[in-house]
Amino acid sequence: MDRLPDRQAIRKGAAHEAVEHLGLLRPEGTATIIDLLSNFQGEHPRAACAAYRKTGEQLLDDEKRAIGIRSNAYLSRAALAEISEKGMEDPIRAHETTLLRASFVIFRHRNAQSSARMMADHPNYPVEIQYDVFHPDACAVCADLDRTPVPSDWGLFAPVGCTCVTAPYGLRSEVDFGAPYAVRQ
Incomplete structure (x- = not known):
């Protein structure tokens, strides 16, 4: 990332x-x-x-x-x-x-910072950062992002083609906590 x-x-x-x-x-x-x-x-x-x-x-x-x-x-x-x-x-x-609208970018930035710290602190755990579209008023472009991996630029800003008023989506971390144990076995 x-x-x-x-x-x-x-x-x-x-x-x-x-x-x-x-x-x-x-x-x-x-x-x-x-x-x-x-x-x-x-x-x-x-x-x-x-x-x-x-x-x-x-x-x-x-x-x-x-x-x-x-x-x-x-x-x-x-x-x-x-x-x-x-x-x-x-x-x-x-x-x-x-x-x-601007505050949603700030919220995504805070989530990204938290995820980046977790990845740095726990490099043995595979982490995938995904979009989390949680509002029913999200436009079709934003709604299609739900649960897809974010790009390497962290996806902080609304995607091209977004017609939402606020771009109401967040970022979430998917962590495989069992991966280090599976490797040992």
């Missing part, structure tokens, strides 16, 4: 891919997604993005109505400036959906 990228590189790559694939944010929103990926720990992207939208100068009630959101919703001018025309279809969820 190839060497895994470091945390900073994977955050940048995940943010860039999510912004580009979904098109809900303008390219300058990539920096915000990187920052949010760096700072949320065990928190759902909805909560992290709600906190982000609350920070800074808020839109006035009539401005909110003009873009179709509730007057009691939080949306800062800075957050609004990052939302693309496509993202304006649901401006409250534009950052959240983008962060959610």
Whole structure:
């Protein structure tokens, strides 16, 4: 297996891919997604993005109505400036959906790191890393990956042709714990 990228590189790559694939944010929103990926720990992207939208100068009630959101919703001018025309279809969820897609890459990276440590610590055990597609909303491209071996690049990013909003799949390790004993016999 190839060497895994470091945390900073994977955050940048995940943010860039999510912004580009979904098109809900303008390219300058990539920096915000990187920052949010760096700072949320065990928190759902909805909560992290709600906190982000609350920070800074808020839109006035009539401005909110003009873009179709509730007057009691939080949306800062800075957050609004990052939302693309496509993202304006649901401006409250534009950052959240983008962060959610990027966070799946981060989760796969963490699983890959764990698997790489296990392979390094136990070289006598044959390990196969497989895709684990666990969400019924996965597109056909992602659904076809289920239980197939990941390529040497670890399959951290959604495959070409993926039409999922979030690319909801993980990585799992298949370990043959009996192999060292079979060799001795």
